[in-house]
Amino acid sequence: MLNEIEKYKVLGEQTRFRIVMVLLKASKELCVCELEDILNVPQYNVSKHLSLLKHAGLLEERKEGKLRMYKIKDDNQFNKILFKSMDSIKAVSDETLKQDLVNLQKRLALRKNDRVVVTRN
Amino acid sequence: MLNEIEKYKVLGEQTRFRIVMVLLKASKELCVCELEDILNVPQYNVSKHLSLLKHAGLLEERKEGKLRMYKIKDDNQFNKILFKSMDSIKAVSDETLKQDLVNLQKRLALRKNDRVVVTRN
DNA sequence: TCAATATATGCTTATATTGGCATATATGTT
DNA sequence: AACATATATGCCAATATAAGCATATATTGA
Numbered sequence: 543m544l545n546e547i548e549k550y551k552v553l554g555e556q557t558r559f560r561i562v563m564v565l566l567k568a569s570k571e572l573c574v575c576e577l578e579d580i581l582n583v584p585q586y587n588v589s590k591h592l593s594l595l596k597h598a599g600l601l602e603e604r605k606e607g608k609l610r611m612y613k614i615k616d617d618n619q620f621n622k623i624l625f626k627s628m629d630s631i632k633a634v635s636d637e638t639l640k641q642d643l644v645n646l647q648k649r650l651a652l653r654k655n656d657r658v659v660v661t662r663n
Numbered sequence: 664m665l666n667e668i669e670k671y672k673v674l675g676e677q678t679r680f681r682i683v684m685v686l687l688k689a690s691k692e693l694c695v696c697e698l699e700d701i702l703n704v705p706q707y708n709v710s711k712h713l714s715l716l717k718h719a720g721l722l723e724e725r726k727e728g729k730l731r732m733y734k735i736k737d738d739n740q741f742n743k744i745l746f747k748s749m750d751s752i753k754a755v756s757d758e759t760l761k762q763d764l765v766n767l768q769k770r771l772a773l774r775k776n777d778r779v780v781v782t783r784n
Numbered sequence: 785t786c787a788a789t790a791t792a793t794g795c796t797t798a799t800a801t802t803g804g805c806a807t808a809t810a811t812g813t814t
Numbered sequence: 815a816a817c818a819t820a821t822a823t824g825c826c827a828a829t830a831t832a833a834g835c836a837t838a839t840a841t842t843g844a
Contacts, residue, residue: 543677544677544680544752544757544760546748546749546752547674547675547676547677547680548675549675550671550672550674550675550680551671551672551674551675551676552675553668553671553672553675554668554669554670554671554672554673554674554675555668555672555831555832556664556665556668557832559665559668559671573790573791574790574791574792575789575790575791584833584834584835585790585791585792586791586792586793586833586834586835586836587832587833587834588791589790589791589792589793590792590793590832590833591832592791592792593792593793605840605841607790607841607842608789608790608791608840608841608842609790609791609841610790610791610792619751620748620751620752623744623747623748623751624748626744627667627741627744627745627748628667630740630741630744631665631667631741636665639665661789661790676801676802678802694820694821695820695821695822696819696820696821705803705804705805706820706821706822707803707804707805707806707821707822707823708802708803708804709821710820710821710822710823711802711803711822711823712802713821713822714822714823726810726811728811728812728820729810729811729812729819729820729821730811730820730821731820731821731822782819782820
């Protein structure tokens, strides 16, 4: 399938959409356990969805010790516009999404010098 | 589900993506039978996919006699950006998509004064 | 080297999606 | 009114997807 179609497809699922939205709002890489904590989704699901997002070419992964850091991959025009479309969603009226963003801030506050020190919460 | 997620989802399927791409390149409304002819997809499938696209808020429908005309719905910021992302897909290297666009031109050439006169081909 | 931790992955089941086919509906035509 | 045509839709079977659970892998630290 055309890679761009794949990108729309993977974004068209609630959990994956939430992951990407959180990473966009974070503007920095997050590890799996942080996402798990922010989204309140089991680790194995977060990992699976991250894998799909990565293979579709929307995210990048980097190893850092025991952790795997994931971040937005916007090194091409298509991705940039796609993320811009997500950014244009004003109505984060959705309760789940709203809570995700609150949890994101809480999680980031647990970092020390912007480094992950608390894993599961 | 958040309406925007639904929009990504419906675009994340080959046939629906093709429909939208053809409508974008056409820059005008097309009827079901034209799309059927252009895409080489059975009428019932074209209709079903059009229905999903309409309900997701990506297309508009208008009755014209026996025909139902479908067109791009870009009356909001999110849709505009989404369609822009499709427009940015340079690599219409995909053979199917390339053929669709050829067929689109052939079908449009069958119109008389920009009105549909030939139905199934 | 052993244990603990972070993450990934295989298997199974539940659910959703898609296509095919038949048929219903609506509109125009004779 | 009967018929033809354009389109939509209900049902079924095939396939794809997602969650849950158990477990494998990799890395760190004792």
